[in-house]
Amino acid sequence: MDFFYLQALTGLSGASSLFLLAAGLTVIFGVTRVVNFAHGGLFMLGAYIGWTILTVLPSGPFWFALGVLAAALAVAALGAALEIALLRRIYRAPALFQLLATFGVLLVIEELTQRIWGPDDLSLPRPPWLRGAVPLAGGRFPAYDLALIFVGPLVLALLWALFTRTRWGTLVRAATEDREMVGALGVDQRLLFTAVFALGAGLAGLGGALTLPDQSATLQMDLPAITDAFVIVVVGGLGSVGGAWLAALLIGELQAFGIVLVPQATLVLAFVVMAAVLALRPNGLLGRPIAETRATAGLAPMIRPAPTAARALGAVALLLAALAPFWLGAYGLSILTEAAIAILFAASLHLMMGPGGMPSFGHAAFFGLGAYAAALAAQAGAGMLPGLALGLLLAAVAAALLGAFVARLAGVYLAMLTLAFAQIVWAAAFQWVQLTGGDNGLLNVWPPRWAGSPAAFFWLALVLCVGTALLLRRALYAPFGYALRAARDSPLRAEAIGLSPFALRVAAFALAGAGAGLAGGLFGFAKGGVFPSYAGIPRSVDALLMVLLGGVHAMSGPIVGALAYTILYDLLLQVTDLWRLVLGLAIIALVLAFPEGIAGAALRRWRAA
Amino acid sequence: MTLAVAGLAKSFGGVQAVGGVSFAVAEGEMLALIGPNGAGKSTCFNMIGGQLRPDAGRVTLAGADVTGARPGRLARLGVGRTFQVTETFASMTVRENVQTALLAHQRRIWRFARPLAAQQEEAALRLLDQVGLAAQSARAAGVLAYGDVKRLELAMALAAAPRLLLMDEPTAGMAAAERAALMALVRRLATAQRLAVLFTEHDMEAVFGVADRIIVLNRGRLIAEGDPEAIRADPLVREVYLGGGFA
Numbered sequence: 058m059d060f061f062y063l064q065a066l067t068g069l070s071g072a073s074s075l076f077l078l079a080a081g082l083t084v085i086f087g088v089t090r091v092v093n094f095a096h097g098g099l100f101m102l103g104a105y106i107g108w109t110i111l112t113v114l115p116s117g118p119f120w121f122a123l124g125v126l127a128a129a130l131a132v133a134a135l136g137a138a139l140e141i142a143l144l145r146r147i148y149r150a151p152a153l154f155q156l157l158a159t160f161g162v163l164l165v166i167e168e169l170t171q172r173i174w175g176p177d178d179l180s181l182p183r184p185p186w187l188r189g190a191v192p193l194a195g196g197r198f199p200a201y202d203l204a205l206i207f208v209g210p211l212v213l214a215l216l217w218a219l220f221t222r223t224r225w226g227t228l229v230r231a232a233t234e235d236r237e238m239v240g241a242l243g244v245d246q247r248l249l250f251t252a253v254f255a256l257g258a259g260l261a262g263l264g265g266a267l268t269l270p271d272q273s274a275t276l277q278m279d280l281p282a283i284t285d286a287f288v289i290v291v292v293g294g295l296g297s298v299g300g301a302w303l304a305a306l307l308i309g310e311l312q313a314f315g316i317v318l319v320p321q322a323t324l325v326l327a328f329v330v331m332a333a334v335l336a337l338r339p340n341g342l343l344g345r346p347i348a349e350t351r352a353t354a355g356l357a358p359m360i361r362p363a364p365t366a367a368r369a370l371g372a373v374a375l376l377l378a379a380l381a382p383f384w385l386g387a388y389g390l391s392i393l394t395e396a397a398i399a400i401l402f403a404a405s406l407h408l409m410m411g412p413g414g415m416p417s418f419g420h421a422a423f424f425g426l427g428a429y430a431a432a433l434a435a436q437a438g439a440g441m442l443p444g445l446a447l448g449l450l451l452a453a454v455a456a457a458l459l460g461a462f463v464a465r466l467a468g469v470y471l472a473m474l475t476l477a478f479a480q481i482v483w484a485a486a487f488q489w490v491q492l493t494g495g496d497n498g499l500l501n502v503w504p505p506r507w508a509g510s511p512a513a514f515f516w517l518a519l520v521l522c523v524g525t526a527l528l529l530r531r532a533l534y535a536p537f538g539y540a541l542r543a544a545r546d547s548p549l550r551a552e553a554i555g556l557s558p559f560a561l562r563v564a565a566f567a568l569a570g571a572g573a574g575l576a577g578g579l580f581g582f583a584k585g586g587v588f589p590s591y592a593g594i595p596r597s598v599d600a601l602l603m604v605l606l607g608g609v610h611a612m613s614g615p616i617v618g619a620l621a622y623t624i625l626y627d628l629l630l631q632v633t634d635l636w637r638l639v640l641g642l643a644i645i646a647l648v649l650a651f652p653e654g655i656a657g658a659a660l661r662r663w664r665a666a
Numbered sequence: 667m668t669l670a671v672a673g674l675a676k677s678f679g680g681v682q683a684v685g686g687v688s689f690a691v692a693e694g695e696m697l698a699l700i701g702p703n704g705a706g707k708s709t710c711f712n713m714i715g716g717q718l719r720p721d722a723g724r725v726t727l728a729g730a731d732v733t734g735a736r737p738g739r740l741a742r743l744g745v746g747r748t749f750q751v752t753e754t755f756a757s758m759t760v761r762e763n764v765q766t767a768l769l770a771h772q773r774r775i776w777r778f779a780r781p782l783a784a785q786q787e788e789a790a791l792r793l794l795d796q797v798g799l800a801a802q803s804a805r806a807a808g809v810l811a812y813g814d815v816k817r818l819e820l821a822m823a824l825a826a827a828p829r830l831l832l833m834d835e836p837t838a839g840m841a842a843a844e845r846a847a848l849m850a851l852v853r854r855l856a857t858a859q860r861l862a863v864l865f866t867e868h869d870m871e872a873v874f875g876v877a878d879r880i881i882v883l884n885r886g887r888l889i890a891e892g893d894p895e896a897i898r899a900d901p902l903v904r905e906v907y908l909g910g911g912f913a
Contacts, residue, residue: 359757359806362783532778539766539782540775543755550753553715554767554822555741556775564776610757 059195064313066193070202072302072309073209077267078282079289079301080212081260087233087296088253091144092152092469094159097283098166099258103132103265104274105170108179111269116184129263136258140251146649148250152469153416157605158648160598163279164641171276180273187270201270208267212260213302220298229253233296280594284480287473288327292334294344295469303342304334328481331474332462339466358610360542362534367613378519382512390511394583396623397515397522398576403603403615403622404526405572410601411609412533413565414545415464418472419479420573420600422459423452425592426482427574428581429493432502441504441582445521448578449571456570457563464562479597486589498588502581518579525572530612532568541565573600599626602644668692669714669830669862674723676709683709685886686723691830696856696863698873701883702906707866708750710883711834714864715747716740727830741771746823747832750866752815756808760799760818763807764790767825793821797851813840817848824855831856833865837872845869849876874898882906 082096107128114120139162147155181187190197220226232239232249240246265274265282272278289308293300308327315326340346363371381393406420431448435441463474486493493499508514532538543551544558551558581587590596599622607618633639670690676683684706691697699707712718714725716737725733727743735743755763768786769775794800797817802810807818816836823831836852837845853876856863867873873880873894880897882890890900897903 359759359808362781528778531781534781534783535779536766536769536775536777536782536785539755539758539762540770542757543766543770546755546757547753549717549737549749550755550819550822552737553741553747553749553753554770554826555738555773556770557738561775 062194063196063198064317065310066198066206067202068310068313069206069306070309071313072305073205073207074264074268075285075289075309076209076302076305077212077260077264079286079293079305080216080298081257081264082286083290083293083296083298083301084216084260085254085257086290087298088229089144089148089250090152091148091155091159092287092473093144093257094156094283095139095162095166096159096257096261096286097279097281098163098170099132099136099261100265100282100286101170101274101276101279102135102166103128103262104268104272104278105174105179105265106131106262107266107269108181108274109174111181111266116186118186121187125263125266128266129259132262132265133255133259136261137251137255139258140254143645143649144254145247145250150648153418153472153601154648156418156472157598157601158645160594161641161644161648163283164637164644167276167279168635168638168641174274176276178273178275181269183270205267209302209305212263213298216298225252280480281484284477285327287477288331290341291470291473291477292331292341294338294341296345297341297343300341300343307342328477331477335462335466335470335474360610360612363613371613371616375523378523379516382515387511390515391583392623392627394511394515394518395580396620397518398580398583399599399603399619399623400616401522401526401572401579402576402600403607403619404529405569405576406600407604407607407609407615408529408533408572409562409565409569410604411614412538412542412545413562413569415562415565416468416472416601417475417569417597418601419475419477419594419597420569421592421594421596422475422479422482423456423570423573424577424580424596424600425479425486425589426455426570427452427577428587428591429486429499430574431578432499432581432587433492435502435582436499441508445575445578445582449575452574452577453567453571456573457567460563460566460570464559464566476594476597479592479594483589483592483594486592493587493589496589498586499581500586502587503585504582508582514583518583521575521579525575526616529568529572533612537561537564598644602647605647668728669864670724670726671710671714672724672726674710674713674725675721676706676713676718677721682886684713684720684883687883687886687888688723689881689888689891691862691864693829693860693862694856695878696853696865696876698877698880699864699866699883700870700873700880704885705883706886707883708834709886711832711864711866715745715832741826744826744829745832746826746828746830748816748819748823748834748836750834750838752812752819754807754810754815754818754822756806758807759804760807760810761787761790761794761803763818764793764821764825767822768793771826790825793824794818796824797821798847813837813844816840820848820852828861830862830864833863835866835868837867837869842871845872846875852876 078100082093085091085093107125110127111121111124114124143158143162147158187201189200191200191203220230228239228244228249232246236246289301289304292308293304308330311326311330334342378393382390385393402424406417409415409417427448430451431444434444434447439447459475459478463471466474487495503509504514508517540556541561543556544561548558577591580591603618603622604615606621607614607616629636629639668690672688674687675685687710699710701707709718713720716735719734723733724731732740732743755766758766762782765782765786768789769782791800791803794803797820799814799817799821802814810818816839820836837848840848849872852863855861877894879891879893881888882897882903884906889906890897890903
């Protein structure tokens with residue numbers, strides 16, 4: 058029984074940490090409807106700034122509390138600056154662009170943090186008062202964790218009082234219900250939004266600073282933090298602070314007991330909980346349906362077959378590419394091989410995102426699954442081509458299963474759940490060392506001799522990738538593609554003529570997964586190894602950027618976008634080591650310049666001309 | 667195909683929108699469902715069309731129970747419908763909208779190779795010609811005038827060769843002459859193809875001009891049923907409408 062109590066207490070303290078991490082995200086979403094990807098970065102900044110402040114302050118509980126609060130305030134101020142400089146310009150942009158812009162902010166924060174504090178982990182010297190333990194339930198429980206148990210409910214109570222007992226809180230709740238009405242009543246919404254964002258950022262900073270006694274401040278803490286926060290917020294219901302606390306409690310306790318009972322399953326546990334909760338309550342524990350602005354339906358431009366000139370241009374480009382081994386060196390061929398793989402990766406995402414209307418923020422999950430399955434099969438002696446087929450199949454099945462869960466959900470949930478799924482794949486690749494080699498990856502994944510030369514492998518990649526991308530494109534012009542777009546444009550009408558939007562979307566998921574899986578498998582053989590980063594968030598963002606660069610609503614968009622992105626990226630790597638900073642700023646600039654999407658902007662310009 | 671509705675009821679959060687409505691539509695018959703705003707017309711429609719599940723009551727098609735059936739199943743059983751707020755596929759041309767509906771009806775949607783543009787072209791044009799949209803077949807559905815979108819919806823509903831047509835305010839937003847033409851077309855189809863038609867409409871001229879029978883809904887209940895003459899003379903109906911604009 059004593060064991061039970063101690064684990065329950067551990068769960069409570071974990072729940073407090075999770076709640077602090079997620080509360081700010083849900084507060085910001087509730088009012089501004091922005092899913093703030095930079096939240097993980099603000100959390101990380103809280104830890105770093107907290108470290109700087111706490112190492113100069115005298116030791117002792119009072120000074121510790123003061124330092125943590127100062128860190129939270131500093132992050133809140135940064136949040137306010139971020140809102141004024143960037144966020145308020147993109148409130149009307151599509152959710153995907155908001156996610157992308159805040160991801161750009163995250164990259165910038167990462168780079169700056171590394172420049173300011175250096176690449177090493179920073180840990181707090183632990184004075185005796187922090188190391189203490191309290192005799193409890195026949196064991197000893199860390200005093201700090203015990204104190205932490207009370208911080209979560211305290212913050213929850215303060216937030217509750219703030220939102221229900223103050224005029225400001227009433228205004229915020231009113232803005233959550235009906236933004237336009239509050240604006241019409243003469244309330245300065247801009248100030249309100251800035252304040253809410255600062256509050257959310259401050260909570261993230263508080264959460265980050267409070268992790269210091271238990272963990273070091275590291276440059277890698279932001280992405281796991283944002284994934285955890287997404288899971289909590291989705292389970293609790295987007296925008297619901299009380300729901301976030303319940304969700305934190307549920308997942309905190311499950312993790313505390315899960316780690317004892319099934320240590321290997323803790324990674325997937327949170328995801329299973331999320332899937333179960335969403336299956337029973339699609340809006341989370343305490344969430345209400347989001348009034349979704351009707352996807353992109355009204356905006357989607359009409360799609361016409363490519364003009365003859367464009368087809369001719371494509372054919373010439375393909376011919377030039379096919380002859381590349383005769384006029385290009387090994388390095389150039391390796392770049393072109395990567396470009397061919399990128400084309401398939403982008404085309405597969407485009408299928409579900411454009412015609413399917415389902416923006417995925419975790420497309421790398423299928424890329425990674427395909428890569429690992431192909432490499433493992435090849436290492437087990439199956440050979441490269443059967444391995445590639447297996448990777449394609451596994452990714453397609455995983456995508457169909459995920460699709461069956463999320464295809465009914467609205468855009469924001471879909472983006473967050475696909476991201477969470479990709480993080481699970483990434484974490485599994487990272488931690489399931491016996492199978493995946495963990496951080497070291499799987500090495501010596503080379504193609505067989507017949508495809509071993511750069512030219513032969515390039516031809517193989519060209520045929521498989523561009524061929525598959527063209528097949529996907531053909532499917533989009535076939536009845537299936539029209540039916541998929543029908544389900545996106547008007548689900549009501551699609552059902553009334555006898556289509557099943559759900560089945561169509563699951564099929565789009567499966568096709569997209571298959572394409573990404575094949576691309577990932579080939580990428581492994583091209584690089585000679587498979588690593589967890591293949592399923593990482595940055596790779597998912599790569600795919601998104603390629604599709605957006607080319608234009609979501611342009612059928613040739615992913616092909617053009619993938620080519621442009623691969624070449625730009627390669628140039629960027631050669632000229633600067635500040636790639637995160639440059640990429641982050643480039644993403645932000647892209648979103649600010651084309652808040653309705655590049656294709657949208659091009660279309661508007663074309664119509665105006 | 668006869669549609670029969672018995673004891674249909676639906677409440678939203680304790681407020682009864684529709685309470686115990688029963689009626690039937692026969693083949694070749696046009697039945698108008700009218701009533702003041704908030705009478706429960708759209709709720710009724712959405713329960714019959716599969717968008718809402720009724721709390722109580724039965725819906726039968728040619729004797730088969732289809733209560734609570736999904737729209738997809740109803741479509742396969744021969745139910746076509748148009749919506750009050752128009753629902754078409756904005757990213758396609760007018761013709762492609764109808765082609766998609768035709769291929770969906772023929773269950774040839776799960777095809778991945780042959781371009782849709784080359785399939786069922788003539789059948790689509792015939793349907794568009796029927797509703798007077800042939801000249802606009804290559805335009806984007808998203809830029810059509812409101813009345814034309816209504817006609818496109820009708821063509822898409824007809825693509826499934828329906829036996830029962832559900833039309834929620836088919837002429838809303840159309841000019842008077844267009845309205846008469848559209849309702850006359852539906853009348854011809856109903857007679858020629860033995861279509862059962864159930865429609866709601868605000869335009870009383872359209873209702874009394876084409877309907878074989880009229881049922882009147884008020885506060886979720888049927889208060890009158892009969893041919894146009896009988897409804898015109900019904901004192902209860904007159905009271906509900908307060909004579910305002912009522913023919």
